[in-house]
Amino acid sequence: QVQLVESGGGLVQAGGSLRLSCAASGSTFSTYVMGWFRQAPGKEREFVAIITWSGGRTYYADSAKGRFTISRDNAKNTVYLQMNSLKPEDTAVYYCAASRNYGGTDPHRFGSWGQGTQVTVSS
Numbered sequence: 001q002v003q004l005v006e007s008g009g010g011l012v013q014a015g016g017s018l019r020l021s022c023a024a025s026g027s028t029f030s031t032y033v034m035g036w037f038r039q040a041p042g043k044e045r046e047f048v049a050i051i052t053w054s055g056g057r058t059y060y061a062d063s064a065k066g067r068f069t070i071s072r073d074n075a076k077n078t079v080y081l082q083m084n085s086l087k088p089e090d091t092a093v094y095y096c097a098a099s100r101n102y103g104g105t106d107p108h109r110f111g112s113w114g115q116g117t118q119v120t121v122s123s
Contacts, residue, residue, distance in 0.1 A: 002027040002098050002112045009094060009117030012086055016121070020081040022096030022114055029077040030054070033099045036070060036081045037107055038092035038119075045095070047105035049081060059105070063089075086121045093118050 008020040020036070033052055039045040049060045049070035058070050069082040079096055094117050097110035 002029065002032060004096050004098060004112055004114035006094065006096050006114040006117040009119045011120045011122065014086060014088055014121055014123050016086050017082070017084045018086065018119060020083065020094055020096075020117060020119075022079045022081075024077045024079070024098065030074040031100065032112075033102045034070075034072060034079040035097045035099070035105070035107075035110055036068075036079075036094060037097060037110075038090075038094045039116075040092040043092075045107050047107065048094070050102075050105060051079065052102055057102075061105075083119070086119075088121045088123045091119060091121050 002024050003026045006022045035050040036048040037045050038048050047061050048064050051058045051070045055072045067085045072079040096114045098112040099110045103109040
C-alpha cells in the first residue's frame with residue numbers, strides 16, 4: 001500500500017490561489033491513478049480531480065473545471081492540485097487518494113488515502 005501525505009492547505013481570500021501537494025511513499029507511485037477529493041462539514045466526500053498513471057489523462061468535477069489543475073511528478077512521487085479563483089464554497093478538507101485502476105470517480109474505488117489538509121476560503 002502507498003502512504004500519502006498532503007500539504008499546502010491554509011486560509012485564503014476569495015479569488016486567491018493555493019497549491020496542494022501530496023507526497024507518496026511505500027510503493028511505486030507511477031503504478032497508481034491519483035485523485036483529489038474534498039469534504040466540507042456536514043457533507044459527503046466528493047470528487048474533485050483525477051489523473052492517470054503517467055499524467056496523460058485528467059478529469060475534473062464540474063465545480064473544478066477551469067479553476068483547478070491536477071498534475072503529477074512521478075520522479076518526485078508527488079501529485080499536485082493547483083487551485084485558482086477560489087470561492088468560499090471550496091472550503092473543505094482536501095484529500096488525495098490512490099488507486100491501482102482507473103475505475104471512475106467513486107471514492108470507494110480508491111484504496112489509499114492521506115490524512116487531509118484544510119482549505120478555508122474567506123469571503
